[in-house]
Amino acid sequence: MDIIVHQIQTIFGIHIDSISELKGGHINASFFVKEKNGRHSVVQKVNQHVFPLWDRIEHNLINTQTILQNKGCLKIIPSFFLVNGKIHHEHDDFIWRRMEYISGDPQSRFHNPQERAFHASKAFAQFSRNLSPFLHSLEWKEIIPKFHQLEHRRINFERSIISSKKERREQAQEVILGYQNGLIILNKVLPELNLNRITHNDAKVTNVLFRNGQMVDAVVIDLDTVMPGNVMFDLGDLIRTFVPLKPEGDFSASRQVVQSHIMEALRAGFQEGWENQWTREEKQMLPFAGPYMTLLIGLRFLTDYLENDHYFKVEYDNQNLLRAKNQLELFELLL
Numbered sequence: 001m002d003i004i005v006h007q008i009q010t011i012f013g014i015h016i017d018s019i020s021e022l023k024g025g026h027i028n029a030s031f032f033v034k035e036k037n038g039r040h041s042v043v044q045k046v047n048q049h050v051f052p053l054w055d056r057i058e059h060n061l062i063n064t065q066t067i068l069q070n071k072g073c074l075k076i077i078p079s080f081f082l083v084n085g086k087i088h089h090e091h092d093d094f095i096w097r098r099m100e101y102i103s104g105d106p107q108s109r110f111h112n113p114q115e116r117a118f119h120a121s122k123a124f125a126q127f128s129r130n131l132s133p134f135l136h137s138l139e140w141k142e143i144i145p146k147f148h149q150l151e152h153r154r155i156n157f158e159r160s161i162i163s164s165k166k167e168r169r170e171q172a173q174e175v176i177l178g179y180q181n182g183l184i185i186l187n188k189v190l191p192e193l194n195l196n197r198i199t200h201n202d203a204k205v206t207n208v209l210f211r212n213g214q215m216v217d218a219v220v221i222d223l224d225t226v227m228p229g230n231v232m233f234d235l236g237d238l239i240r241t242f243v244p245l246k247p248e249g250d251f252s253a254s255r256q257v258v259q260s261h262i263m264e265a266l267r268a269g270f271q272e273g274w275e276n277q278w279t280r281e282e283k284q285m286l287p288f289a290g291p292y293m294t295l296l297i298g299l300r301f302l303t304d305y306l307e308n309d310h311y312f313k314v315e316y317d318n319q320n321l322l323r324a325k326n327q328l329e330l331f332e333l334l335l
Contacts, residue, residue, distance in 0.1 A: 001019065004019070004031070004045075005019055007091050007092065007094070007096065008031070008033065008043050008096065008098075010091065011083065011089045011091050011096050011098075012043070012081065012083060012089075012096075012098050013083070014033070014035050014037075014039075014041075014098075015035060015036040015037070016033055016034070016035060016036070017034045017035060017036045018033075018034045019031050019032070019033050019034070020032050022042070027047045027050050027051075027224070028044045028045060028046050028047050028224075029044065029045040029047075030042055030043070030044045030045075031043045031044070031045075032101065033098075033101075040101040040103075041081070041098050041099065041100065041101050042078070042098070042099050042100070042101050043096060043097070043098045043099075044096070044097050044098075044099070045094055045095065045096055046088065046094075046095040046096070046097065046224075048095060051143070051224055053141070053143065054088060054095050055088070056141035056142070056143050057088070057141075057143060057224050058086065058087055058088045059139070059140075059141050060140055060141055060143065060226050060227055061080065061087050061223060061226070062086075062087065063131075063134070063138050063140065064077065064131060064223065064226055065077070065079070065080055065087075067130065067131055067134055067138075068130060068131075071130055073126070073130055075211075075217070075219070076123060076126060076127055076130075076218070076219060076220055077127070077219060077220050077221070077223060078099040078100040078101075078102055078219060078221060079099065079100040080097060080098070080099045080100075081098045081099065081100075102209040102211055102219050102221070103211060103212055113242075113262060114261050114262060114265045115215060115265070116205060116215070117205060117238075117242055117262050117265040117266045117269065118265040118266070118268055118269035119208075119210070119215040119216070119218050119269060120205040120208040120218060120238070120269070121235070121238055121265070121266040121267075121268075121269030121270045121273065122218070122269035122270065122272050122273035123208050123218035123219070123220050123273065124200055124203045124208070124220060124234045124235075124238065124270070124273065125234070125235075125269065125270045125271075125272070125273025125274040126273040126274075127200060127220045128197055128198060128199050128200065128231070128234060128274070129273065129274050129275065129277060131198035131226075132196075132197045132198045134198070135196065135197065135198055135228060140198065140227055140228050141227065142227055142228070143201075143224065143225050143226075143227045144225065144227075147201060147225065147227075147229075148201060148229060148230070148233045148293070148296060149193070150183075150186065150193075150292065150295070150296050150299075151192075153296055153299045153300060153303070154183055154299070156303050157179065157299050157302065157303045157306075160303045160306035160307050161176060161306060163306075163307070164306035164307070165308070168305065168306055168308070169306065171318070171321065172302065172305060172306065172321055172324075175302060175321065175324055175325055175328060176302070178328045179295070179298065179299055179302055179324070179328060182291075182295045182328070182331055182332075183295070183299075185335065186288065186291065186292060186295060189288060190285060190288055190292065191281070191285075193230045193232070193285075194230065194281075195228040195229055195230055196228075196230070196279075197228070197229055197230060197231050198226065198227070198228060198229070199226070199227070199228070199229030199230065199231070199233050199234050200220060200223070200225065200226055200233075200234050201225035201226065201227060201229050201233055201234070201237075202222055202224075202225045202237065203233070203234035203235070203237045203238050204237060204238065204241045204242070205238065205241070205242045207220065207221050207222045208220055208221070209221055230285075231274075231278060231282045231285075231286065231289075232282075232285055232286060232288070232289040232292055232293070233289075233293065234270075235266065235267070235270045235286060235289040235290075236289035236290050236291075236292050236293030236294070237293045237297075238266050238270075239263060239266055239289060239290035239293070239294075239334070240290060240293045240294045240297060240327075240330065242262055242266065243258055243259050243262050243263050243266070243290065243334075244256055244257070244258065244259070244330055245257035245258075245259055246326070248323065248326060248327075249323070250326070251322045251325075251326065255329075256326070256329050256330055256333060258330075258333050258334065263290075267286075290334040291331050291334045291335050294327050294330050294331040294334060295327070295328075295331045297327055298323070298324045298326075298327025298328055298330075298331060299324075300312075301320045301321075301323040301324040301327060302320070302321070302324035304320045305318070305320035305321045305324060
């Protein structure tokens with residue numbers, strides 16, 4: 001930790017009183033820093049294996065912070081501390097950044113899930129609504145190419161079937177057929193998607209904090225995947241991750257349950273945050289947001305299983321297959 005303290009103090013010109021690692025993040029290493037002047041901040045070491053194009057993240061975050069600051073709504077994200085006009089800084093082969101610390105319980109356990117769903121969804125919608133008018137007037141980088149494009153995932157999936165080991169292919173046969181059928185269904189009801197909005201692309205209720213536990217003061221975090229997208233992406237991922245009663249990693253034999261009151265709260269918050277400023281095509285597509293993102297993520301789990309689990313972290317051989325089964329069950333319930 002002494003090396004980390006030295007690097008942070010050198011890069012950001014601060015004096016650290018204490019530092020502790022923040023648990024719970026899956027990608028970047030995050031540290032809560034108490035500075036000797038009494039200020040609190042969060043410092044992150046960026047995972048360059050997941051985000052090798054971190055300079056693109058820098059570009060999009062500068063755009064994001066500048067737009068929101070000019071529009072008087074910077075509080076909807078953590079404020080990043082700039083050094084020489086930059087957010088990210090390379091030091092000893094590591095990439096570092098420093099941001100405002102948001103006080104408050106990240107799980108908001110003092111509020112009911114329906115209220116939390118509404119305000120989190122509204123925050124993501126407000127975030128996208130404020131940035132999207134600048135889609136064409138500013139340059140935006142693609143952080144992860146074709147990240148939420150279902151056709152791209154379908155092509156990878158079909159290739160993985162052909163190249164997979166016989167044992168895994170046979171083990172997954174029923175699930176493979178389920179996803180192939182799901183792709184046919186979505187292809188019939190959805191047009192080719194346009195990336196005509198700036199979206200978060202990792203929209204989960206856990207990626208919203210509430211300052212001092214106040215629901216009306218929501219803060220959208222984990223901004224590494226901000227880039228051009230479709231309005232369905234954020235609402236769909238919110239539905240996929242918060243509407244099911246069974247968590248994504250629950251592989252018990254009990255049936256999945258869709259919590260309709262949470263679904264209604266997510267949709268209502270999203271509509272209020274967007275102020276209903278959707279095109280006619282977007283309004284027609286939004287009812288399929290949940291099924292779209294659920295099928296897409298499940299397809300990624302299944303593809304990774306067929307490719308011998310090289311992307312998602314697994315603890316045993318068929319974990320990705322079980323994840324894919326769970327997503328397929330949820331997809332069918334959401335249709």
